[in-house]
Amino acid sequence: MSDTPSTxxxxxxxxxxxxxxxxxxxxxxxPCLLMVSGGSDSxxxxxxxxxxxEQGKIGxxxxxxxxxQLRGEDAAQDAQFVAQIAQLLDIPLFMCEIDVRGEAKRSGxxxxxxxxxxxxxxxxxxxxxxxxxxxxxxxSGRIVTAHTADDRIENFYMRSIVGTGPGGFRSMLYQNGPVxxxxxxxxxxxxxxxxxxxxxxxxxxxxxxxxxxxxxxATNAHTDRxxxxxxxxIVPRAKERNPQLTETLVRSMNLIADEDDMLESFVDxxxxxxxxxxxxxxxxxxxxxAPDLGAQPLPLLRRLxxxxxxxxxxxxxxxxxxxxxxxxxxxxxxxxxxxxxxxxQGNIAVSANKQGVRIEPMAAFRARRKRV
Numbered sequence: 001m002s003d004t005p006s007t008x009x010x011x012x013x014x015x016x017x018x019x020x021x022x023x024x025x026x027x028x029x030x031p032c033l034l035m036v037s038g039g040s041d042s043x044x045x046x047x048x049x050x051x052x053x054e055q056g057k058i059g060x061x062x063x064x065x066x067x068x069q070l071r072g073e074d075a076a077q078d079a080q081f082v083a084q085i086a087q088l089l090d091i092p093l094f095m096c097e098i099d100v101r102g103e104a105k106r107s108g109x110x111x112x113x114x115x116x117x118x119x120x121x122x123x124x125x126x127x128x129x130x131x132x133x134x135x136x137x138x139x140s141g142r143i144v145t146a147h148t149a150d151d152r153i154e155n156f157y158m159r160s161i162v163g164t165g166p167g168g169f170r171s172m173l174y175q176n177g178p179v180x181x182x183x184x185x186x187x188x189x190x191x192x193x194x195x196x197x198x199x200x201x202x203x204x205x206x207x208x209x210x211x212x213x214x215x216x217x218a219t220n221a222h223t224d225r226x227x228x229x230x231x232x233x234i235v236p237r238a239k240e241r242n243p244q245l246t247e248t249l250v251r252s253m254n255l256i257a258d259e260d261d262m263l264e265s266f267v268d269x270x271x272x273x274x275x276x277x278x279x280x281x282x283x284x285x286x287x288x289x290a291p292d293l294g295a296q297p298l299p300l301l302r303r304l305x306x307x308x309x310x311x312x313x314x315x316x317x318x319x320x321x322x323x324x325x326x327x328x329x330x331x332x333x334x335x336x337x338x339x340x341x342x343x344x345q346g347n348i349a350v351s352a353n354k355q356g357v358r359i360e361p362m363a364a365f366r367a368r369r370k371r372v
Contacts, residue, residue, distance in 0.1 A: 286360030
């Protein structure tokens with residue numbers, strides 16, 4: 001690819017558009033809520049999507065900026081910078097402030113988990129408001145994030161270190177419900193080059209109070225944080241061995257994703273045949289797995305159990321392998337292990353009898369036993 005500013009812009013815009021079309025992420029009728037922190041990736045996302053809106057490739061736009069109140073004055077300047085981008089591009093802006101540290105102290109969770117949960121809660125609320133204002137059905141709207149191939153690679157190595165379940169090495173999804181990631185085939189360096197190319201072509205670009213084209217989060221350099229450690233210590237060393245690491249790993253993860261999608265389609269069929277929810281409106285109430293499910297291939301059985309437990313525990317919960325094994329032990333040689341009872345994560349009871357394997361909150365299990 002030629003490195004002239006115009007060809008850089010053309011290539012990167014075409015790559016984002018290709019990802020959108022190939023993955024069926026966005027269309028000319030899609031209202032898009034862009035999550036913009038002010039960093040290089042999200043700043044580039046705002047410009048790319050604004051250009052695509054002008055070309056009629058996507059529907060109405062709005063920006064969302066969430067101040068986690070973790071970085072004092074720097075966070076306030078991030079918010080101001082995003083507001084200036086929104087004004088420059090004539091895009092409506094949603095802004096909110098969340099006391100992430102206070103919420104983490106109250107709930108006992110780590111800061112990053114709380115920040116992520118609260119950020120997406122705010123995004124869903126903003127998307128609903130945007131769709132109502134623009135007279136679009138909520139189901140047509142999408143939350144658009146600026147995750148890149150670098151984020152995906154970092155997730156890959158993080159999961160390599162701590163372990164992962166079925167399909168985990170595909171890393172990030174291009175679409176997860178209403179959340180879409182159209183920049184997932186582009187690198188962080190490419191997006192920064194894109195911003196610089198806009199400047200070279202005298203296209204509208206916002207600079208912060210230091211004259212920078214994006215805001216740099218100083219906490220990204222703290223290697224005591226897991227992702228930052230992977231970003232600054234592991235990935236650079238891997239790139240020393242393979243300078244084409246980004247392209248190589250993205251290709252590998254997409255191959256994994258293709259096989260993962262196929263296996264998940266098999267699990268969809270098993271789900272319909274073998275899972276009976278105790279309350280169709282509330283998966284947290286639990287379910288009964290049919291006795292003959294145990295005869296299915298172990299890889300598919302594991303995937304089905306992970307899906308059931310994920311639905312019971314919540315989308316943000318990490319299903320532990322020991323919990324999956326706890327459910328698997330309800331069968332022995334593909335036959336029901338009648339009388340088997342165990343307690344797994346989330347205080348969930350697993351019990352087995354000739355009717356099948358029952359997975360339910362421990363309180364419900366005890367109440368049933370008491371009645372008997």
